[in-house]
Amino acid sequence: MxxxxxxxxxxxxxxxxxxxxxxxxxxxxxxxxxxxxxxxxxxxxxxxxxxxxxxxxxxxxxxxxxxxxxxxxxxxxxxxxxxxxxxxxxxxxxxxxxxxxxxxxxxxxxxxxxxxxxxxxxxxxxxxxxxxxxxxxxxxxxxxxxxxxxxxxxxxxxxxxxxxxxxxxxxxxxxxxxxxxxxxxxxxxALVPFTFSDNPFAPLSGLATPVRARADGPPFDEAMLFTHRGLSGPAMLQISSYWTDGAPINVNLIPDGALFDTLRDQRQVAGRKALKTVLAQHLPARLVDYLAPALPLDGNLADASDALLRDLCDRLENWELRPTGTEGYRTAEVxxxxxxxxxxxxxxxxxxxxxxxxxxxxxxxxxxxxxxxxxxxxxxxxxxxxxxxxxxxx
Structure with a gap:
């Protein structure tokens, strides 16, 4: 021809x-x-x-x-x-x-x-x-x-x-x-979901939440999805292009940065509510239940000092995770x-x-x-x- x-x-x-x-x-x-x-x-x-x-x-x-x-x-x-x-x-x-x-x-x-x-x-x-x-x-x-x-x-x-x-x-x-x-x-x-050994996020599979995510590159404000294998969603796919094996990733669960002021204001009108209950108004309830053992969530909102609320928000803004790998070329977009x-x-x-x-x-x-x-x-x-x-x- x-x-x-x-x-x-x-x-x-x-x-x-x-x-x-x-x-x-x-x-x-x-x-x-x-x-x-x-x-x-x-x-x-x-x-x-x-x-x-x-x-x-x-x-x-x-x-x-x-x-x-x-x-x-x-x-x-x-x-x-x-x-x-x-x-x-x-x-x-x-x-x-x-x-x-x-x-x-x-x-x-x-x-x-x-x-x-x-x-x-x-x-x-x-x-x-x-x-x-x-x-x-x-x-x-x-x-x-x-x-x-x-x-x-x-x-x-x-x-x-x-x-x-x-x-x-x-x-x-x-x-x-x-x-x-x-x-x-x-x-x-690249543009691929993360995996974790003995995936700790399996109980949250199917849950999505907005985050600000970062690896060794710029931050991305998009959704993160918990899966039966690890973490996916646009935010995770974006930072996967900047991630290298063994390195941590940083996830900010309150990307708008307003949670501290919001909780402090709510303390005046909803102080009798459990801090965990109030937090579940701002993050998915399943996620709050999952994170609760590692967070200072005991007691009512009225009992939470500014220092405690600041510590809570800092932890939610700086959730460091260490993937064991990605799903590889099988699901990678590029x-x-x-x-x-x-x-x-x-x-x-x-x-x-x-x-x-x-x-x-x-x-x-x-x-x-x-x-x-x-x-x-x-x-x-x-x-x-x-x-x-x-x-x-x-």
């Missing part, structure tokens, strides 16, 4: 690149459907971008690498594309944008954009071999049991990281990078780390030492926060490589 540009991976970044890379594009993927991670994201409605997206919301050894692509193809550019396809959407908390109807609308839009430029999509197709030639590359692929040899000038690696292996995720992108002499940073599961950006052009995503070879999306050492940022990186990096190959600019 004729192939000017071979794209490995029919996910968000790969399909976006195919829509902009010009003629002669062939996209291959070993899955039976394109965009499977898009389909399951956001509870089936795809948190496709964030209105506040910027380079500060990404982790990378080079924090400046993502700036070029994110600036040249921003969330507003993707919203223009959404509008052209008349896809209805809505904003949730913290600037997160979701489809009104279904994540399948995003997949259909990308496939329509690919079809408009004649890009070919080959599913249930695997890459068996890839080699550099004088004029480009030689790729051997297998589709429906048949071998095909392609000779593309350009190869775009868009097959993601290792997260959610049950959907077919592998380390293929890293294998290709190493094959051609590119460095790969250490990788690990892979932290990847192809080292030092070996790539931030303008075009091309490997500096291998002309015609490009890496985009999750395969690269650029990892976004929870909330639509990783999809925006897929759109931006896919666009950047596409227009570079097509000879366009913005």
């Amino acid at each position: 004729e192939c000017e540009t071979l794209i490995i991976g029919a996910g968000a970044a790969g399909m976006m690149a195919a829509a902009h890379a010009g003629r002669g594009v062939v996209v291959i993927d070993h899955a039976k459907s394109a965009g499977e991670k898009i389909r399951i994201s956001g509870g089936g409605r795809c948190n496709f971008t964030n209105i506040g997206c910027g380079a500060a919301h990404f982790l990378s050894r080079n924090p400046h690498f993502a700036k070029s692509a994110l600036t040249r193809y921003s969330q507003w550019d993707f919203l223009d594309l959404i509008a052209r396809h008349a896809i209805p959407w809505h904003e949730k908390t913290l600037g997160q944008l979701f489809c009104d109807n279904s994540a399948k609308d995003i997949i259909a839009m990308l496939q329509a954009e690919m079809a408009a430029v004649g890009a070919q999509l080959r599913l249930r197709t695997s890459l068996l071999d890839l080699a550099k030639t004088d004029s480009g590359f030689r790729a051997v692929i297998k589709q429906d049991g048949t071998l095909h040899t392609l000779t593309p000038r350009h190869v775009i690696v868009a097959c993601g990281g290792k997260s959610i292996p049950k959907m077919g995720a592998t380390g293929l992108a890293y294998d290709i990078a190493r094959q051609f002499g590119l460095a790969v940073t250490d990788t690990r599961a 892979t932290l780390g990847g192809v080292d950006t030092e070996g790539l052009s931030s303008q075009t995503m091309e490997a500096k030492t291998v002309p015609g070879l490009y890496f985009i999306g999750e395969a690269v050492d650029v990892t976004g926060w929870l909330g639509g940022y990783n999809f925006q990186w897929a759109w931006s990096s896919g666009w950047a490589v596409g227009v570079a190959i097509a000879g366009n600019s913005k």
